[in-house]
Ligand code: IPM
């Protein structure tokens with residue numbers, strides 16, 4: 001039997017609640033499948049670790065993850081520690097250290113859920129946003145000088161490299177090519193940003209020539225935001241810079257019903273390093289410990305993880321189980337329901353086993 005060796009990093013806030021539920025669901029899906037097992041190593045890194053040790057993870061943290069097959073990550077962020085410290089100390093350190101340059105964010109109105117868009121019928125909002133995850137506005141390039149003086153200066157330099165753009169464009173065109181509509185929107189802002197974004201457009205056009213079956217278009221990010229609200233059905237696969245996709249993916253998640261369902265995969269496509277799978281939502285301090293965190297984003301990202309690990313049957317069975325449960329209305333308060341995290345988890349585990357009123361027989 002195959003063994004997939006997974007690192008679990010629950011992290012901060014509601015991270016431990018949703019990752020705890022996610023690990024149980026993963027074990028249930030492995031048991032149901034019968035062809036693989038999941039071996040989990042947990043790491044207590046994050047803001048509590050920082051309070052004890054002064055760092056978010058140990059100096060050899062990446063080495064301890066390096067040989068594992070995937071990373072299942074909860075959330076990072078703490079009300080008492082600056083966000084840039086927690087983020088750069090853990091999540092971005094892993095993304096950048098493991099060159100997880102492709103960030104994949106599927107968005108869909110799941111069965112039984114409602115989009116806040118009045119005229120959006122199910123199936124009209126089914127997108128994959130591919131986010132450049134290694135450079136651009138998140139390159140970390142810049143500095144501050146003359147601190148505290150009136151002439152203080154801070155620079156935050158967006159870095160765009162030809163190789164960085166080319167690899168994310170190739171990845172995005174390949175994602176678009178594998179989807180039924182074979183349509184890619186390249187988001188840009190090359191009207192105002194005349195260096196990095198113009199290179200972005202040029203490389204997109206060059207890469208497009210290798211994917212003749214994909215129809216593609218270029219769209220300015222502000223117009224794209226409006227289009228996502230007004231004409232969601234025309235969109236399929238989207239590629240955007242680190243910051244543009246960060247913003248558009250929150251909009252996408254909200255339009256699909258709740259940020260609580262949205263998953264994300266930080267992928268190193270060459271598989272030189274483990275890839276990392278997480279819900280989009282973050283720490284959510286306001287609901288920590290209440291037992292009502294929505295675990296669906298964490299379950300959906302487990303689907304992405306199973307696909308990445310080469311378990312497509314288990315991945316699609318898990319997705320079917322998730323939607324059987326959302327369809328049955330067993331959802332947390334952020335989706336208008338009354339279920340707890342644990343109740344959603346139990347319902348998904350039962351649906352996996354084919355023992356749920358929510359499921360139509362065997363899944
Ligand atoms: C995301 C998050 C992060 C980001 C935050 C936590 C810095 O919003 O994954 O979208 O901006 O990348």
Ligand code: MG
Nearest residue numbers: 246247249250
């Ligand atoms: Mg974000």
